[in-house]
Amino acid sequence: MIFKALASEPRRRILHHLLAEPMTVGEIADNFEMAMPSISRHLAILKQAGLVRERKRGQYMLYALVTDQLTGPLYDFLAPFCEQARAIVAARPRRRGRD
Amino acid sequence: MIFKALASEPRRRILHHLLAEPMTVGEIADNFEMAMPSISRHLAILKQAGLVRERKRGQYMLYALVTDQLTGPLYDFLAPFCEQARAIVAARPRRRGRD
DNA sequence: TAGCTAAATAGGAAAATATCTAAATGCAAG
DNA sequence: CTTGCATTTAGATATTTTCCTATTTAGCTA
Numbered sequence: 001m002i003f004k005a006l007a008s009e010p011r012r013r014i015l016h017h018l019l020a021e022p023m024t025v026g027e028i029a030d031n032f033e034m035a036m037p038s039i040s041r042h043l044a045i046l047k048q049a050g051l052v053r054e055r056k057r058g059q060y061m062l063y064a065l066v067t068d069q070l071t072g073p074l075y076d077f078l079a080p081f082c083e084q085a086r087a088i089v090a091a092r093p094r095r096r097g098r099d
Numbered sequence: 100m101i102f103k104a105l106a107s108e109p110r111r112r113i114l115h116h117l118l119a120e121p122m123t124v125g126e127i128a129d130n131f132e133m134a135m136p137s138i139s140r141h142l143a144i145l146k147q148a149g150l151v152r153e154r155k156r157g158q159y160m161l162y163a164l165v166t167d168q169l170t171g172p173l174y175d176f177l178a179p180f181c182e183q184a185r186a187i188v189a190a191r192p193r194r195r196g197r198d
Numbered sequence: 199t200a201g202c203t204a205a206a207t208a209g210g211a212a213a214a215t216a217t218c219t220a221a222a223t224g225c226a227a228g
Numbered sequence: 229c230t231t232g233c234a235t236t237t238a239g240a241t242a243t244t245t246t247c248c249t250a251t252t253t254a255g256c257t258a
Contacts, residue, residue: 007106008246012176019179025205038247040206059204059255067184070177077111078169078177080118085166107216124235137217139236158225158234 002069005049010034011042015051015065022064024057101168104148109133110141114150114164121163123156 005011014028029039043063046052050069055062104110113127128138142162145151149168154161 003102003106003111004245007102010246012102015180019183026203035248036205037207037249041247044206056255061205065180065183067180067187070180071184074177075181078173081114081164081166081169082174084118084164085170088166103215109216125233133216134218135234136219136236140216143236155225160235 001049002051002074005045005051006074008042008045010039011046014039014042014046018052018063018065022055022062024060024062026060028063100148101150101173104144104150105173107141107144109138110145113138113141113145117151117162117164121154121161123159123161125159127162 010032013032017023017028017031025036025040025043028043029036032039043052043054047054047063051066052063053066055064109131112130116122116127116130124135124139124142127142128135131138142151142153146153146162150165151162152165154163
């Protein structure tokens with residue numbers, strides 16, 4: 001589900017915001033034009049994908065980034081492609097002339 | 100568009116197949132239960148996202164992986180999160196007793 | 199408890215996606 | 229130039245996603 005979760009600009013922006021520090025839903029919502037229920041919904045999707053965790057802080061809900069899915073599964077997906085890219089670079093002949 | 104392009108299991112599987120070597124649409128389609136027009140559509144989306152390139156080979160169309168978007172923009176997106184994960188690991192106190 | 203605030207849920211409308219079948223296009227080879 | 233194969237485009241439908249407003253839940257504070 002992580003790829004679907006990331007396939008939304010608002011959600012990627014939310015993650016980026018949380019990079020700095022955990023935030024309440026309201027704090028997050030302040031950075032968006034979207035209504036708060038929509039933010040809440042996006043957070044639920046991110047949570048389901050394991051990209052954030054939530055914690056009750058009095059009457060606030062504090063959302064924090066969780067990097068495990070990004071540094072694990074997503075990185076694992078990406079690795080073979082990077083690998084191949086490296087192979088291509090390595091195989092590229094050195095040029096002496098222009099270009 | 101790259102994130103949307105990746106938010107589909109068939110499309111991710113197609114990319115994975117192309118990791119081995121360039122393939123025609125028919126060859127790709129052989130690995131799926133999906134009808135060929137659907138595969139063609141997925142390939143168009145991948146192409147628009149810059150994840151594959153196409154080349155006419157006689158009456159066949161040869162599709163090949165392009166890793167630039169993965170090793171560039173996607174990697175750039177991912178990097179700060181990996182960075183933070185590393186920071187968290189570094190800051191974690193050594194434990195002597197139980198948790 | 200009553201009133202206030204934060205957040206989540208419900209319900210619904212609009213837009214985007216996925217996938218199929220059928221038809222069109224493009225190339226190749228007799 | 230006609231026939232055949234590979235691929236794409238069209239058209240249609242079902243599903244999913246997104247985002248809103250209104251309502252509900254939960255906790256704080258007087």
